[in-house]
Amino acid sequence: MGGFGSTRWAQHVKKTPVESCLRLGINDMMRGGLDPYRSETAFVRWESMWTGREHASIAMESQGGMLWFRYTVRDGGYAQNLRCGISLVSTTCHFGGVRWWFRCPRCTRRVGNLYIAPYNGHLQCRTCHDLVYASAQTAHSDDRGHVIRRAFALMEKHAKLTRKLERCKRWSKRKRRLYGKYVEVFNEIRLIGSNE
Numbered sequence: 001m002g003g004f005g006s007t008r009w010a011q012h013v014k015k016t017p018v019e020s021c022l023r024l025g026i027n028d029m030m031r032g033g034l035d036p037y038r039s040e041t042a043f044v045r046w047e048s049m050w051t052g053r054e055h056a057s058i059a060m061e062s063q064g065g066m067l068w069f070r071y072t073v074r075d076g077g078y079a080q081n082l083r084c085g086i087s088l089v090s091t092t093c094h095f096g097g098v099r100w101w102f103r104c105p106r107c108t109r110r111v112g113n114l115y116i117a118p119y120n121g122h123l124q125c126r127t128c129h130d131l132v133y134a135s136a137q138t139a140h141s142d143d144r145g146h147v148i149r150r151a152f153a154l155m156e157k158h159a160k161l162t163r164k165l166e167r168c169k170r171w172s173k174r175k176r177r178l179y180g181k182y183v184e185v186f187n188e189i190r191l192i193g194s195n196e
């Protein structure tokens with residue numbers, strides 16, 4: 001019944017856009033002061049770009065070249081606690097220095113980013129989650145007037161969907177449907193923004 005790991009979502013919008021996932025980037029983490037050789041405990045946090053409020057965070061522990069993540073995925077009435085270990089690998093750069101990578105726990109490829117998708121809470125690479133870029137899914141028009149009218153219509157839709165979503169307390173069928181629409185609208189808005 002559309003529980004954790006369900007493919008219903010994927011069937012609905014065909015493919016999940018990268019933009020609707022939480023992204024964990026090794027380069028961001030290194031810039032943030034991660035030292036793979038040091039044992040430490042930290043939190044990785046995501047904030048909403050609309051409200052600035054934190055909407056997800058995961059606990060992280062680094063230990064002997066491995067990162068351990070602990071987090072909770074909530075879906076409908078129940079929550080699932082996940083713990084996964086990600087290996088780090090380094091390669092040497094042409095001009096000296098090292099570059100760090102995650103090893104995707106599913107396909108074991110070396111990747112710079114791992115994702116948590118709306119309906120698959122496991123940390124995996126883009127290929128394993130079968131993610132696409134929203135820009136690859138939507139065709140856009142060059143007509144300026146059309147673009148502006150479309151942008152206004154989308155902003156209105158976005159505001160309406162946000163209000164409706166806020167009123168849904170649990171992940172019901174209706175909330176899933178609304179959320180699907182919300183992600184589509186959100187990605188279309190981003191797309192228009194990126195064409196400026």
Ligand SMILES: [Zn+2]
Pocket residue numbers: 104105106107108109124125126127128
């Ligand atoms: Zn993978």
